[in-house]
Amino acid sequence: MDKTLPDLATAVAGIQDGMTVMIGGFGGSGAPIELIHALIDRFHATGHPRDLTVVNNNAGNGHIGLAALIEAGMVCKLICSFPRSVDPVVFTDRYLAGQIELELVPQGTLAERIRAGGAGIPAFYTPTSYGTDLAKGKPVEMFEGRPYLQERWLKADYALIKAHLGDRLGNLTYRMAARNFNPLMCMAATTTIVQVSRIMAPGSIDPEAVITPGIFVQGVVQVENPAQEETLNRANARYPQVAE
Amino acid sequence: MTPKLTPTQMAWRAAQDIADGAYVNLGIGFPEMVARFQPPGRQAIFHTENGILGFGEAPAAGQEDWDLINAGKKAVTLKPGTAFFHHADSFAMVRGGHLDVAILGAYEVAENGDLANWSTGPKGVPAVGGAMDLVHGAKRVAVITDHVTKDGKPKLLKRCNLPLTGVGCVTRIYSSLAVIDVEGGRFVLREKLPALSVDELQSMTGAELLIPAPPADLTVPEI
Numbered sequence: 001m002d003k004t005l006p007d008l009a010t011a012v013a014g015i016q017d018g019m020t021v022m023i024g025g026f027g028g029s030g031a032p033i034e035l036i037h038a039l040i041d042r043f044h045a046t047g048h049p050r051d052l053t054v055v056n057n058n059a060g061n062g063h064i065g066l067a068a069l070i071e072a073g074m075v076c077k078l079i080c081s082f083p084r085s086v087d088p089v090v091f092t093d094r095y096l097a098g099q100i101e102l103e104l105v106p107q108g109t110l111a112e113r114i115r116a117g118g119a120g121i122p123a124f125y126t127p128t129s130y131g132t133d134l135a136k137g138k139p140v141e142m143f144e145g146r147p148y149l150q151e152r153w154l155k156a157d158y159a160l161i162k163a164h165l166g167d168r169l170g171n172l173t174y175r176m177a178a179r180n181f182n183p184l185m186c187m188a189a190t191t192t193i194v195q196v197s198r199i200m201a202p203g204s205i206d207p208e209a210v211i212t213p214g215i216f217v218q219g220v221v222q223v224e225n226p227a228q229e230e231t232l233n234r235a236n237a238r239y240p241q242v243a244e
Numbered sequence: 245m246t247p248k249l250t251p252t253q254m255a256w257r258a259a260q261d262i263a264d265g266a267y268v269n270l271g272i273g274f275p276e277m278v279a280r281f282q283p284p285g286r287q288a289i290f291h292t293e294n295g296i297l298g299f300g301e302a303p304a305a306g307q308e309d310w311d312l313i314n315a316g317k318k319a320v321t322l323k324p325g326t327a328f329f330h331h332a333d334s335f336a337m338v339r340g341g342h343l344d345v346a347i348l349g350a351y352e353v354a355e356n357g358d359l360a361n362w363s364t365g366p367k368g369v370p371a372v373g374g375a376m377d378l379v380h381g382a383k384r385v386a387v388i389t390d391h392v393t394k395d396g397k398p399k400l401l402k403r404c405n406l407p408l409t410g411v412g413c414v415t416r417i418y419s420s421l422a423v424i425d426v427e428g429g430r431f432v433l434r435e436k437l438p439a440l441s442v443d444e445l446q447s448m449t450g451a452e453l454l455i456p457a458p459p460a461d462l463t464v465p466e467i
Binding site for chain 1: 312339408411
């Protein structure tokens, strides 16, 4: 068995119009910039995929990565907790023009909904957002004298993930706080595609160090020196690059 | 003009109540400054929503590692004993009652402990982040806030007008004029600036202040 994919274009080839795609990362840390850009390349070449529902903590920053995906017009709905950043202009303009739908979810509820989706738990109760505008329409139940809100699982057709090391079986490690939503999203998608800095032979990663076991991963693609959102934005980068 | 504490001084005062070894989450913005004023001999362990416990201060410019950031997306550093974890574990720490203190900002606080700190109304792009999670689960939920708005209107009220972040969640308020506890659905005055009379303070507060014992002087160094 070998889950290695030959290149980024192959890695994103299965994503179809209308699908729900989880994209890992918290701001720029753990964001799979190269996978997102490969998806944008496919859209510019073929007109697909479009009408995507994207799940991410944020809504992109600047004009690269998730912001560029939205700017390309490929996203019809965003499920996130914090659609603001240093430079959120792409999402903000589309949202205020009514061109993109937003489902705002508290950050811990977003994480737990994704975890539940991956764990086969259709709903759970949480104290978060009880009594607020974000609780409207959700069932409430008392436990030990306190009110809790029912929240439902969140699943996706695809997850696009950034990890640090991976082996050919899909076992993954992450770098520092780039872990964030990535291990949860690996579990919650039908097909999980991961970009890693290095693909190694099985046995090269200490089993004690594996964070995401390969059972949650369908494909790995090597991106040796991945870009960082903050670095690109400090250079005012755009994707696709504007011709000189 | 009424004397009042600066945000830095409010952060200093809040830091004095954090015990050695406490696990603490500091909200984005002014509350982050609390970390700078830990009393000598005490060391708190700071939690950030994006999956770090025990991180250190900001690195020198040019030394940033953008995989090592806090919830405000600012670069931080490693310290001996730092731990990383994923987002579901991070919020298990929050909701599961494992944090000792969360210190947040506020637009409005009500005498029943309701907090409004995430939305100023229907305009613009709504964003909530981890605020609604943080107000549940920490053993103490404190806020740092100016006592009144820029227009001089009370921020401590009988009931909040703005959209709520959480219901009945705030336990202590470090304002620019006073330290006030929320107990039994009422504001209880604990400390006030010595230059301010109780009547003056009450006139700037939107709900009755209970004063079961003479309030202590709120004295903070010039920082």
